[in-house]
Amino acid sequence: MVAASASGTRPESDLDSTSAAVMKAAIKLQVRDLAIRYGTTTAISGVNLEVRENEIFGIIGPANAGKTSFLKSLNRMNDFNSEMSVDGDIEFDGTNIRDVRNVYALRSRIGVVFPLPVGLPLTVFENVAFVPRLRGINDKAELDVIVERCLTRAALWDEVKDRLDSLGSLLSGGQQQRLTIARALSQEPELLMLDEFSIAVDPVTTMRIEDVLKELKHEMTIILVTNLVQQARRLADRTAFFLEGQCVEIGDTEDLFNGKVRDQRTTDYIEGRFG
Amino acid sequence: MSNTSTIDNQFLETELNVKAKRTETLFRILFMIMAGLLILPVLIILTTLVVKGGAMISWEFLFSNPTNGMTEGGIFPALLGTVWLVGVALVISVPVGVAAAVYLSEYAADNWFTRVINLAIINLAGVPSIVHALFGVGAFVLFFGFGTSILAASMTLAVMTMPVVIVATRESLQAVPHAFREACWNMGATRWQTIRRVILPNSVSGILTGVILEVSRTTGETAPIMFTGAAFFIPVLPQSVFDQTMALSLHLFVVSTQVPHVPEGLPYGVALVLISMVLLMNSASIALRMHLRGKKKW
Numbered sequence: 307m308v309a310a311s312a313s314g315t316r317p318e319s320d321l322d323s324t325s326a327a328v329m330k331a332a333i334k335l336q337v338r339d340l341a342i343r344y345g346t347t348t349a350i351s352g353v354n355l356e357v358r359e360n361e362i363f364g365i366i367g368p369a370n371a372g373k374t375s376f377l378k379s380l381n382r383m384n385d386f387n388s389e390m391s392v393d394g395d396i397e398f399d400g401t402n403i404r405d406v407r408n409v410y411a412l413r414s415r416i417g418v419v420f421p422l423p424v425g426l427p428l429t430v431f432e433n434v435a436f437v438p439r440l441r442g443i444n445d446k447a448e449l450d451v452i453v454e455r456c457l458t459r460a461a462l463w464d465e466v467k468d469r470l471d472s473l474g475s476l477l478s479g480g481q482q483q484r485l486t487i488a489r490a491l492s493q494e495p496e497l498l499m500l501d502e503f504s505i506a507v508d509p510v511t512t513m514r515i516e517d518v519l520k521e522l523k524h525e526m527t528i529i530l531v532t533n534l535v536q537q538a539r540r541l542a543d544r545t546a547f548f549l550e551g552q553c554v555e556i557g558d559t560e561d562l563f564n565g566k567v568r569d570q571r572t573t574d575y576i577e578g579r580f581g
Numbered sequence: 582m583s584n585t586s587t588i589d590n591q592f593l594e595t596e597l598n599v600k601a602k603r604t605e606t607l608f609r610i611l612f613m614i615m616a617g618l619l620i621l622p623v624l625i626i627l628t629t630l631v632v633k634g635g636a637m638i639s640w641e642f643l644f645s646n647p648t649n650g651m652t653e654g655g656i657f658p659a660l661l662g663t664v665w666l667v668g669v670a671l672v673i674s675v676p677v678g679v680a681a682a683v684y685l686s687e688y689a690a691d692n693w694f695t696r697v698i699n700l701a702i703i704n705l706a707g708v709p710s711i712v713h714a715l716f717g718v719g720a721f722v723l724f725f726g727f728g729t730s731i732l733a734a735s736m737t738l739a740v741m742t743m744p745v746v747i748v749a750t751r752e753s754l755q756a757v758p759h760a761f762r763e764a765c766w767n768m769g770a771t772r773w774q775t776i777r778r779v780i781l782p783n784s785v786s787g788i789l790t791g792v793i794l795e796v797s798r799t800t801g802e803t804a805p806i807m808f809t810g811a812a813f814f815i816p817v818l819p820q821s822v823f824d825q826t827m828a829l830s831l832h833l834f835v836v837s838t839q840v841p842h843v844p845e846g847l848p849y850g851v852a853l854v855l856i857s858m859v860l861l862m863n864s865a866s867i868a869l870r871m872h873l874r875g876k877k878k879w
Contacts, residue, residue, distance in 0.1 A: 383763070383766065388690055388691070410769040410771060411769065413768065413769035414769025418768075420763075426764060426779055427761065427783050428778075428779070436768065436778070440768075440769065440770055473878055476878070
């Protein structure tokens with residue numbers, strides 16, 4: 307594979323995955339020596355990784371591995387928690403986020419989807435129009451277009467188009483999760499972070515969302531934290547394995563699942579021997 | 582077969598079970614009686630007032646001046662004065678109290694400064710009303726030079742009621758789940774944008790409920806206003822916040838203890854009007870809360 311792509315005779319279908327891996331696609335996010343502490347408790351330490359543009363970067367690992375803390379540090383949510391301290395460097399598009407003065411602009415470029423769907427206590431329409439309104443768009447026609455586009459892309463439009471004025475927080479769990487994805491898309495994010503999005507979602511909806519993500523990666527970079535290793539296998543181009551606050555393994559997803567690992571614990575976890 | 586019988590035996594009542602059940606019944610009934618006793622004072626007060634003062638109530642009683650050394654006529658100046666005092670107190674205490682509560686709930690980090698503020702609120706709530714009255718005289722009547730006036734009395738009431746407004750507001754703000762805030766912050770909203778668009782709209786009814794309950798408490802206060810702005814008897818209605826005024830609570834005190842030859846029904850009539858105002862506002866607060874529960878958004 308490597309030789310083939312380097313010689314330029316690779317088949318068309320390999321373009322997405324192989325060329326990105328070999329030709330070092332643009333780096334969206336560079337993390338160096340990241341350590342996160344809550345008071346005196348260390349959540350993660352010594353994490354070095356990079357996330358490339360337009361890839362789905364999977365993060366797997368058991369509970370308490372530091373996956374969620376890792377995501378929180380990426381959009382400086384630690385600013386809101388005086389207990390949480392972040393050391394090390396995180397570069398987003400080449401800028402160290404510690405030096406970002408307009409942290410609101412940084413956050414609005416990063417969409418986040420939580421494990422439990424959070425439909426804001428606003429109407430379906432206003433949930434999706436929230437960020438556009440913050441950006442000063444108040445024209446109804448313009449908002450209509452944005453809301454329809456985002457809901458359509460999140461595979462929710464058909465189900466809610468007749469009740470845009472009902473409360474978003476009263477939709478079903480699976481619908482709310484797609485609503486939060488639509489809301490994240492309304493930010494037109496460059497990076498979309500999903501934290502175990504399928505925990506409260508039925509399998510059918512999960513599959514629909516997974517299809518959505520596969521489409522979205524052509525336009526944005528996606529970090530997918532999941533505790534379903536098979537989900538990582540289905541979606542992620544590359545996958546990192548977090549364990550007890552360490553990033554134990556990073557590699558092409560297929561390699562990880564085919565046993566090409568540096569650390570035996572990765573295979574043990576993937577095959578369900580612990581965790 | 583033998584298996585079945587052992588299972589049956591497990592459900593036979595032992596001596597211990599019977600005793601436990603009896604004690605259980607005893608305590609349930611005891612506690613229920615204690616809870617039931619609470620209704621008594623309310624019933625007695627209301628019945629007494631209606632029986633003895635109900636005959637006094639008329640349009641004339643509500644809307645005319647007291648005459649003949651306050652032994653006859655109506656209570657209009659006192660009624661209007663109470664509305665003035667409570668209204669102005671609200672205009673002062675609600676904005677300040679709500680703003681302070683928003684700061685404490687949404688902005689303040691947990692540091693010594695916040696702890697000092699919280700301590701101040703608790704202590705302010707514990708200051709006896711007569712001490713508030715003396716503070717009001719010193720601060721508003723004399724130092725700020727408002728004289729004995731509606732403004733001075735209302736500011737005294739406002740200071741006194743502030744802790745309750747703050748606590749009620751803070752509680753309704755914190756009843757809005759934290760996940761909503763995090764969701765907004767993650768989308769790049771500032772704290773204020775989050776508060777204005779999501780937190781306040783979903784707690785405003787709760788805040789109102791607290792405020793109304795607060796008003797009803799203010800209505801009956803006597804000590805804080807008697808040295809700061811409420812007068813024994815004034816034949817003219819107040820024209821501005823710098824005038825003195827009569828007030829229902831003080832009027833009740835006056836006709837009950839200070840004026841000779843008052844007909845027996847008069848104080849009861851005044852008390853009935855006062856308590857009706859309070860109950861009316863409490864009912865409004867309860868209605869609002871029920872309305873709010875019906876529209877629960879999450």
